[in-house]
Every structure is written in structure tokens, then in C-alpha cells.
Amino acid sequence: MFDDSNIIAGLEIGTSKICVVVGEQGPDGAVNIIGLGQARSRGVRKSEIIDPSQVEEDLRGAMFEAEQMADVEIRSVYLGVSGGHIRGFNNRGVHPVVSADREITPDDVEDVVKNAKAINLPAEDTVIHAVRQHFSVDGQDGVTNPVGMLGARLGVDMHVIHGNANRLQNAIRLVRATSLEVDDVVFNGIAASLALLNGEQKELGALVIDLGGGTTEYVVYSNGVMRHSGVLAVGGDHVSNDLAYGLKVPLSRAEKLKIEYGAAIISDAAKGQTISLTNELGLELKRINHEHLQRIMSLRLEEIFELIAQDLEHAGLTDYLRSGVVLCGGASRVPGLVKLAENVFQMNVSAGHACSVSGLTAALDQPEFAAGIGLVKFGSLKSRRREGRSFFPRGIKDMFGKLLQRS
Amino acid sequence: MNDQTELPASAAPAETSSALTVKIFGVGNAGIAMLGALNAAEFAAAQFAAINTDAGAFAACSAPVKIHLENKLLRGLGSGGDPERGRALAEEQFSTLKSACEGASVVFILAGLGGGAGSGISPVLAKAAREAGALALAFVTLPFGCEGNRREAQAQLGLEQLKSAADGVVSLPSQRVFKLIDENTGALETFRLIDGFLIEGVRGIWHLLTRPGLIQIHFADLRALLRDRHSESAFAFVEASGAGRSREVVENILSHPLLDEGRALSESDAVLVSLTAGTDLSMAEINRVMDQVKRQCSHAQIIMGAAVDAAMEDKLCVTVIAARQELPSPGMRPQTETRTAGPASSTREVVVARSPRMKKAGNKQVQTQLPLTIVSKGRFDKSEPTKHNGEDLDVPTFIRRGVSLN
Numbered sequence: 001m002f003d004d005s006n007i008i009a010g011l012e013i014g015t016s017k018i019c020v021v022v023g024e025q026g027p028d029g030a031v032n033i034i035g036l037g038q039a040r041s042r043g044v045r046k047s048e049i050i051d052p053s054q055v056e057e058d059l060r061g062a063m064f065e066a067e068q069m070a071d072v073e074i075r076s077v078y079l080g081v082s083g084g085h086i087r088g089f090n091n092r093g094v095h096p097v098v099s100a101d102r103e104i105t106p107d108d109v110e111d112v113v114k115n116a117k118a119i120n121l122p123a124e125d126t127v128i129h130a131v132r133q134h135f136s137v138d139g140q141d142g143v144t145n146p147v148g149m150l151g152a153r154l155g156v157d158m159h160v161i162h163g164n165a166n167r168l169q170n171a172i173r174l175v176r177a178t179s180l181e182v183d184d185v186v187f188n189g190i191a192a193s194l195a196l197l198n199g200e201q202k203e204l205g206a207l208v209i210d211l212g213g214g215t216t217e218y219v220v221y222s223n224g225v226m227r228h229s230g231v232l233a234v235g236g237d238h239v240s241n242d243l244a245y246g247l248k249v250p251l252s253r254a255e256k257l258k259i260e261y262g263a264a265i266i267s268d269a270a271k272g273q274t275i276s277l278t279n280e281l282g283l284e285l286k287r288i289n290h291e292h293l294q295r296i297m298s299l300r301l302e303e304i305f306e307l308i309a310q311d312l313e314h315a316g317l318t319d320y321l322r323s324g325v326v327l328c329g330g331a332s333r334v335p336g337l338v339k340l341a342e343n344v345f346q347m348n349v350s351a352g353h354a355c356s357v358s359g360l361t362a363a364l365d366q367p368e369f370a371a372g373i374g375l376v377k378f379g380s381l382k383s384r385r386r387e388g389r390s391f392f393p394r395g396i397k398d399m400f401g402k403l404l405q406r407s
Numbered sequence: 408m409n410d411q412t413e414l415p416a417s418a419a420p421a422e423t424s425s426a427l428t429v430k431i432f433g434v435g436n437a438g439i440a441m442l443g444a445l446n447a448a449e450f451a452a453a454q455f456a457a458i459n460t461d462a463g464a465f466a467a468c469s470a471p472v473k474i475h476l477e478n479k480l481l482r483g484l485g486s487g488g489d490p491e492r493g494r495a496l497a498e499e500q501f502s503t504l505k506s507a508c509e510g511a512s513v514v515f516i517l518a519g520l521g522g523g524a525g526s527g528i529s530p531v532l533a534k535a536a537r538e539a540g541a542l543a544l545a546f547v548t549l550p551f552g553c554e555g556n557r558r559e560a561q562a563q564l565g566l567e568q569l570k571s572a573a574d575g576v577v578s579l580p581s582q583r584v585f586k587l588i589d590e591n592t593g594a595l596e597t598f599r600l601i602d603g604f605l606i607e608g609v610r611g612i613w614h615l616l617t618r619p620g621l622i623q624i625h626f627a628d629l630r631a632l633l634r635d636r637h638s639e640s641a642f643a644f645v646e647a648s649g650a651g652r653s654r655e656v657v658e659n660i661l662s663h664p665l666l667d668e669g670r671a672l673s674e675s676d677a678v679l680v681s682l683t684a685g686t687d688l689s690m691a692e693i694n695r696v697m698d699q700v701k702r703q704c705s706h707a708q709i710i711m712g713a714a715v716d717a718a719m720e721d722k723l724c725v726t727v728i729a730a731r732q733e734l735p736s737p738g739m740r741p742q743t744e745t746r747t748a749g750p751a752s753s754t755r756e757v758v759v760a761r762s763p764r765m766k767k768a769g770n771k772q773v774q775t776q777l778p779l780t781i782v783s784k785g786r787f788d789k790s791e792p793t794k795h796n797g798e799d800l801d802v803p804t805f806i807r808r809g810v811s812l813n
Contacts, residue, residue, distance in 0.1 A: 045786075045787070045790045046787075046790060046791070046793070048791075050790070084791070084793055232793075232795075232800075233791075233793040233800070234793055234800050234801075237786065237787075238787075238800070238801065238803075241784070241785040241786050241787060241801075241803070242803035242804065242805065244785055245785055245803050245806075246803060246805060246806075246812060251785065251786060289812070292812045295805065295810065295812065296803065296804075296805050296812075299804040299805045299808060299810060300803070300804045300805075302804075303800075303804045307795060
């Protein structure tokens with residue numbers, strides 16, 4: 001009953017789970033989430049694929065679930081990527097306006113954007129996103145559309161996100177192997193911020209932190225544009241690993257303890273308390289100090305926030321986050337995390353809620369699906385753009401054309 | 408001819424021996440035993456000193472200087488095989504060690520690694536010697552395989568520390584000696600042999616420095632070769648006699664177990680060759696030996712010395728010390744630094760090399776590794792490490808920050 005072109009699927013191959021989010025785009029462009037599939041991920045570490053055949057198996061499972069639930073056939077997906085190899089930086093391009101009357105034409109705009117994209121990347125890297133920020137005309141910053149203005153020098157700032165081509169290619173090839181098409185590759189941090197932030201927050205300035213299983217992505221918006229992004233290859237897995245090491249328990253047990261007893265801030269109730277671990281017969285195996293458990297977690301999570309805070313400090317963005325910090329990702333379920341983040345960042349922190357789409361509330365409220373939902377949102381924006389081609393003569397897919405075709 | 412120009416004479420002129428002050432330290436029980444085995448007459452110009460944590464071992468020791476490291480905690484029981492204690496003690500009395508090294512140009516450190524005193528004190532002593540301005544050369548034995556993992560690990564750790572502290576380390580893994588000796592050798596005899604092998608190394612360098620040579624090696628050459636290299640050396644001694652002796656010597660060097668069948672030569676970046684023979688030593692023989700050695704180690708800096716000892720009769724002895732360091736050193740620097748006494752003066756007097764020696768002696772280095780990473784990274788062990796400002800974020804935060812959980 002649906003025209004297939006209205007179906008948009010987002011696929012995130014994460015470290016702890018693979019999730020597929022299916023959305024349907026209405027005629028007005030609004031997105032409605034109609035399906036969700038997920039599977040435990042076993043072939044991924046720090047958001048990078050280490051066992052393709054395992055991932056492929058898990059991916060099929062998640063796909064099947066999503067197709068069942070949405071009752072559609074998924075032919076293509078927007079693929080979310082992450083990993084420690086991904087970096088973001090700002091680049092500025094300038095272009096002299098040469099026409100006699102000094103009026104800036106769309107051609108000038110095109111040229112300046114091209115200049116800004118001409119960047120020196122390591123040979124093995126490829127650009128994932130080049131997002132335009134603001135134009136400047138003769139030193140006047142903050143111009144959003146310079147066409148028709150007068151000036152001699154046109155400049156533009158771009159935020160460029162790039163990553164290792166081979167590793168990105170690995171994920172793309174893997175998806176192709178399951179006879180799916182990849183519409184586009186999207187950095188998970190951007191996807192999460194698309195799902196969580198509304199225009200007002202982007203305007204005021206916000207930091208989105210996606211605490212995943214293997215990596216933590218963060219993106220900063222201010223004045224309506226993306227200003228900064230980054231990936232820390234540290235996530236929930238590290239918390240479990242620290243617990244396993246510190247409490248001397250197996251990793252699987254540490255994982256359970258983290259979920260059951262974990263906290264980001266040492267709670268008064270935990271002080272001096274012990275947890276006894278029992279085997280399946282109810283016999284006590286080991287006693288664990290509850291306070292130690294929470295201290296180990298708290299130190300690790302605090303460190304993640306501190307590293308991000310340092311990075312933002314370095315980029316000079318701390319004072320631009322007037323709307324505060326938004327958390328998402330599976331690890332953001334840890335009790336007390338908001339409070340911990342408030343302590344570190346000294347600003348307003350909230351748990352993210354996917355506000356920009358409608359549909360299954362079960363999916364929208366889960367912090368770990370933010371990136372997946374964002375991927376659908378990204379797809380919907382893109383297809384809307386494609387329809388109204390006016391301003392963006394070339395779709396983002398062209399940027400990726402090379403990347404996608406190479407596989 | 409060409410070769411000869413590169414051959415620094417083996418022994419330093421006689422006057423250097425008086426100018427050079429050599430101090431030989433025996434560290435720990437094994438080191439003191441080696442000190443005792445050194446022929447005191449031959450090394451008359453050297454100053455001997457014994458260092459130990461256990462007073463008992465001094466009784467049998469004839470060294471004029473005995474440094475007894477002791478504090479109340481040990482209760483006179485020695486270091487108990489714990490290098491940490493030895494090290495802590497030595498660091499506590501660093502100034503004593505340093506003053507003992509004062510005035511020396513070269514400090515030889517003899518020790519058996521694996522126990523408490525040898526592994527713990529030697530690195531500190533080497534550091535003290537270097538701070539006192541001396542060239543620190545260590546000659547150490549590594550324990551037998553049957554002595555157990557712990558001693559092995561301690562020995563490797565000690566060796567690692569020693570390598571970073573001393574200018575040069577010659578190590579002899581005792582296990583390798585099995586290949587060189589008769590199966591039925593008695594245990595006492597075996598230990599004496601191992602000490603003997605190591606002493607060959609000391610003697611080789613000693614001769615190089617003190618005996619006037621046909622082609623002479625200055626102390627400055629040796630120093631330039633070794634200083635700050637922190638290298639670990641393999642060492643072999645071969646001997647042959649008769650008509651085909653030079654060929655036999657070369658074959659033996661290239662198949663020597665302590666040189667890894669010659670592989671140690673190709674991996675080394677500084678090679679010291681000392682030839683000794685009777686008065687019939689011919690230039691052609693020197694040439695043949697050096698040709699082959701050079702072919703094996705084309706990248707190495709070669710220091711060569713030749714000496715003649717009438718007592719050798721028709722024997723030819725060759726001592727090879729091959730030093731390897733972690734960083735590849737520029738290949739050809741050697742030649743410019745080594746000096747020949749008289750370039751290519753083909754007939755020079757022979758120098759007295761060594762007295763005839765046992766069949767083979769040798770020392771072999773082992774490329775060591777720290778035995779284990781102290782903190783396991785658990786599931787991230789095999790994955791690409793997450794480095795941030797030099798910190799490995801895969802290691803639990805509470806460990807990196809030193810938060811105690813008790």
C-alpha cells in the first residue's frame with residue numbers, strides 16, 4: 001500500500017547492538033517511525049567491524065525483525081558509521097568576487113564551497129560530511145545566503161568530517177553483501193543530533209553526546225550550524241571491562257552488574273554495602289563491594305566527559321552551549337549520568353528524546369535508538385531536498401558517489 | 408690490504424694501561440665467584456671490588472674492596488632472591504657506589520642475573536658508574552631454564568634494566584652453554600665453565616685496552632663504539648690450529664651457537680674482533696677472517712685488533728663481540744672512527760694476545776622483552792589501542808589514576 005520510495009531505513013552497526021529503524025515519509029515530509037529491528041552485535045569492537053561474517057548474520061536478524069514489524073521490504077538503508085578513526089575539523093574557503101558590479105552570484109557561492117572542500121587529508125582518508133556553516137562577505141560574518149549581496153571577498157566555513165576510507169568501505173561492502181543498497185553514509189553523531197535537537201536548540205548552542213557501546217560521539221551546534229564533532233573510542237564496553245578487571249569477575253557478569261547496580265555517581269545507599277553473587281543454585285560465589293563498583297564506573301564515565309569538556313575548551317566552544325548538553329546512547333541509561341555530566345560541564349544537561357519525528361513511542365523514548373532514528377531523519381531531509389532541487393544543485397550522494405561506487 | 412686499514416690494532420699501547428683505570432666489580436654471589444676466577448696476576452692493573460647483600464659470601468673473596476649493602480630490614484639474610492630489595496638497597500646507597508666508581512675509566516660489572524643482588528644492584532651500579540664518568544660494561548650470566556620461571560623473569564627484567572643503564576652488556580644464557588660442553592660435565596665444573604666463558608669476554612676487552620697491539624685500539628675507539636649505545640652483545644671465542652686454521656676459525660664463528668649460527672653477526676651494528684696467534688700469524692690469515700666477518704655484518708661498525716703471542720705456537724684464537732642495539736645505527740660510520748696504527752703497514756709486530764684458552768667461549772645475547780604488561784586490557788587486548796595524549800584509555804581509569812579500592 002505504501003509506495004516504496006516513501007520508506008526510509010536507517011542502519012546502525014553498533015558495538016553492542018545492530019539496529020534498523022524504518023520510517024515512512026508522508027507527503028508533507030514528516031517522518032513516522034513504523035518499524036524497529038535489533039540484534040545483539042557480536043562482530044564489532046569500538047564501532048569497527050572485526051568479524052564481517054558474524055556481523056552479516058546479526059545484520060540479517062535485525063533486518064528481518066524490522067521488515068516484519070514495519071511490514072515493508074527494505075531495499076536500501078542509510079548507514080551510520082563511527083569509530084576512532086573519524087575526525088572533524090573546520091575549514092575556511094575564500095573566493096574573490098570578480099564580476100564588475102561586485103554582486104555575488106550563485107556561481108561564486110559554488111566556487112567558494114568548492115574551495116572550502118579542497119582540503120589536505122591523509123591519503124587513506126575520505127570525507128564523510130562537509131557541512132556548510134556560514135558565509136562571510138568582506139569580513140562580515142554570519143551571512144547565511146550571500147547571493148545578491150555586494151562584496152569583494154566571499155568566504156565560507158565548512159565543518160568537514162573524515163575517516164579512514166577502507167574501514168568505511170568495510171561496512172558498506174558488508175551491507176551490500178546482504179543485497180541492500182546504501183543510500184548514504186552518515187556519521188552517527190550527526191544522526192543522533194538530528195533526532196534529538198530542535199531548531200531552537202541548534203540556534204542557542206547544544207552539545208550532543210552519544211554514549212555508545214564502543215565509542216562516544218559528540219557534536220556541537222551553535223548559531224544553527226554544526227561547529228564541532230569528535231569521536232572517543234571509549235564507551236560502555238570500557239565500563240564493563242573496567243568492572244571485570246577491578247572486581248575480578250567475568251565480563252558477562254560485569255555487564256550484568258553494570259546494568260543492575262551501576263551508577264554514575266556513588267550513591268549514599270551503596271556506601272559500605274556489598275553485593276553477593278550467586279550461582280544458579282543460589283549459592284554464594286563472591287561478595288562485591290557496591291561502592292567500588294560505582295566508583296569504577298563513575299571514574300570512567302567522568303573521564304569520558306572530562307575528555308570531551310577538554311576538547312570543547314580547546315576548541316573555544318564551552319561558552320556557546322547555551323542550551324546545554326543532551327545525552328543519548330545505551331550508556332546514557334546509567335542512573336545519575338545526567339547529574340555527573342552537570343558536574344563536569346557545569347551546565348544544563350538532559351537525557352535526549354527523539355523529538356523531530358513521530359511514531360512508535362517505544363522507539364522514540366529509548367536513548368540507544370537516537371542515532372538510528374536520526375538516520376531516518378537524515379534520509380527524509382535528503383529526499384525532500386532532492387525533490388525541491390532548487391538550492392542544492394548536487395545531492396550529498398554525489399559527494400559519496402566515489403565512495404559508494406568503489407566497493 | 409684494504410682490510411687492514413680498517414683494523415684498529417687490537418691492543419692499546421702499554422701506556423694506556425697506566426692511564427686507564429679499570430675497576431672490576433663482582434655483584435652478588437655469582438659475581439664474586441667470577442671475580443675469584445679472574446686471574447689476579449693478569450689483571451694486576453685493575454682494581455677489584457665485591458658487592459653483596461650477604462656478608463657470608465665475602466669470606467671467600469679476596470677482593471680488596473668489599474661493599475656490603477645491608478639495612479635492618481634484611482636482618483643479615485641477604486636480599487632473599489628479590490631484585491626489588493637489592494635495587495632498593497643499592498639506590499639507598501647510591502652515593503657509596505658512585506664513590507667506589509670514582510676515578511675509573513672503565514667499570515666492568517660481573518654478575519649472575521636471576522637472583523636478588525645481581526639483578527637488583529647491577530643496574531644501579533651501572534648507573535652510578537656512568538654518573539662517575541666511567542664506561543660501564545656488564546658481563547652477566549642468565550639462569551638455566553631449570554631454575555624456574557621466576558628467576559628467568561627476574562633475570563630478563565634485570566637485563567632490560569641493565570641494558571638501559573650500562574653502556575654495553577654481554578650476557579651469557581647458561582642454557583646455551585649446554586650446547587658447548589660435554590654432557591657428563593659435573594655441575595660445579597659447568598658453573599666454573601660458564602664463569603670462564605664470561606671471563607673470556609672480560610679478558611678480550613681487557614687485552615684490547617691494555618696490550619700494545621699490532622693494530623691498536625684506543626680506549627677512545629671503544630668508548631665511541633659503546634658509549635650510550637645501551638647495547639646487548641653476543642660473544643664468541645673460537646680457536647683453531649694447523650694449516651687451515653683461518654678457514655676453520657671462520658667456519659666455527661659462523662656456526663657458533665652463542666652467535667645464533669652467525670645470525671647475531673648480521674643483526675649487529677658494532678662488531679669487535681680480536682685475533683691472537685703465534686708468531687707465524689700472516690696478514691693473509693687476518694685478511695681471510697676479517698673478509699668473512701665483514702661479509703656477515705655489512706652494516707656493522709667493525710673494530711679489529713690483532714696480537715701475537717709467542718706462547719700460542721700455531722694456534723689462532725678469535726674473539727668476536729657483536730653488539731646490537733634497538734636503533735639501527737648509521738652503517739659506515741665505523742671506519743672513520745677506528746684508527747689504524749699504521750695504515751696497512753703489512754708487517755707489524757705481533758701483539759701478545761691471550762694465552763691459549765679453552766676450546767670455545769662465548770656469550771650470547773637474547774633479545775629481551777618485558778615479561779608481561781602489568782595491566783591487562785581485557786577485551787581490548789587485541790584491538791587497536793585508544794591513545795589520548797599518550798594515555799591508553801583502554802586501561803581502566805581507576806588504575807591510571809591510581810585510585811585505591813580499599
